[in-house]
Amino acid sequence: MNRSFVLYTEYGEHIKPLTMEQRGALFTAILSRAAGEDIPELDSITAIAFSFISSQLDRDFAKWEDTRAKRVAAGREGGKASGKTRKQKQANEANASISKQNEANVQRAKQNEANEAVNVDVNGNVNGDVDSVCIGQPSVAEDTRSNFVPPTVEEVEAYCRERKNNISPQRFIDYYEARGWMLGNTPMESWKAAIRSWESGHTSGEPPGKPRTPKLRLITDENGNEVCVCDD
Numbered sequence: 220m221n222r223s224f225v226l227y228t229e230y231g232e233h234i235k236p237l238t239m240e241q242r243g244a245l246f247t248a249i250l251s252r253a254a255g256e257d258i259p260e261l262d263s264i265t266a267i268a269f270s271f272i273s274s275q276l277d278r279d280f281a282k283w284e285d286t287r288a289k290r291v292a293a294g295r296e297g298g299k300a301s302g303k304t305r306k307q308k309q310a311n312e313a314n315a316s317i318s319k320q321n322e323a324n325v326q327r328a329k330q331n332e333a334n335e336a337v338n339v340d341v342n343g344n345v346n347g348d349v350d351s352v353c354i355g356q357p358s359v360a361e362d363t364r365s366n367f368v369p370p371t372v373e374e375v376e377a378y379c380r381e382r383k384n385n386i387s388p389q390r391f392i393d394y395y396e397a398r399g400w401m402l403g404n405t406p407m408e409s410w411k412a413a414i415r416s417w418e419s420g421h422t423s424g425e426p427p428g429k430p431r432t433p434k435l436r437l438i439t440d441e442n443g444n445e446v447c448v449c450d451d
Contacts, residue, residue, distance in 0.1 A: 224253045225279055233268040241265045245272075252276055329442050369400055370410050378411060384418050391417070 226249075234242050241264065248258050248269050253276065261269060370378075375388035391414065400407045407413060437445050 224249075224276055227275065230272055233271050237265060237268060245269055249273075249276070326442070326444065330444055367400070367406070367408055367410075369396070375410070375414070378414060382414065382418065384414070386414060386417050 234245060237245060241262065244259065244261055245265050245268055248261055248265075249272060251258050252273055258269075370392070372388050372392055375386075375391050379386045379388055379391075395401075395407065395410070395413070400410075402413070440446050
């Protein structure tokens with residue numbers, strides 16, 4: 220059943236000889252034909268007029284069905300293309316994300332290498348225990364500069380609890396992190412020795428020397444990364 224059809228002005232030539240009653244019967248027949256219903260009985264003159272119009276209706280309906288079928292096929296192809304485009308877009312976004320992650324990993328690796336380089340003792344020919352020279356305490360054997368690892372807050376807290384001092388673990392960590400774990404111009408070898416140095420003559424748990432606020436500034440390293448450094 221078709222919900223609409225076209226009436227052409229040229230049909231006027233076919234209905235001129237018809238009376239108003241015959242024209243009503245003709246229009247009823249046209250509606251029935253478009254709806255796929257049985258055609259009512261027509262007199263001979265009205266039937267002749269209807270035959271011309273009915274032929275045109277059949278051609279219009281066939282043309283419409285062909286157009287509709289082509290539109291449906293085009294819609295399916297468009298949906299497939301759209302699906303492929305979405306998948307390709309998702310794949311491109313995933314690849315871009317992986318690429319950014321890989322780049323970030325490379326930058327982190329370079330930064331880690333730079334950080335490790337700071338901890339390397341370039342004065343390999345210096346004799347004696349650096350800790351004993353710098354802070355007046357013997358170095359702990361297991362805390363040599365070659366494998367020095369900055370302690371965690373928990374490790375400092377446990378050691379301070381063992382020593383029964385009142386040093387703030389977080390303050391200790393912040394103080395030396397701001398200085399790159401350096402004792403003056405010398406890399407730190409034993410953080411435990413540094414804690415013992417804080418204890419000596421400093422019952423308040425403050426770092427040796429006059430307490431002061433470190434001056435921090437940002438610089439750009441050779442890899443283009445911003446690094447926070449402390450000016451003593």
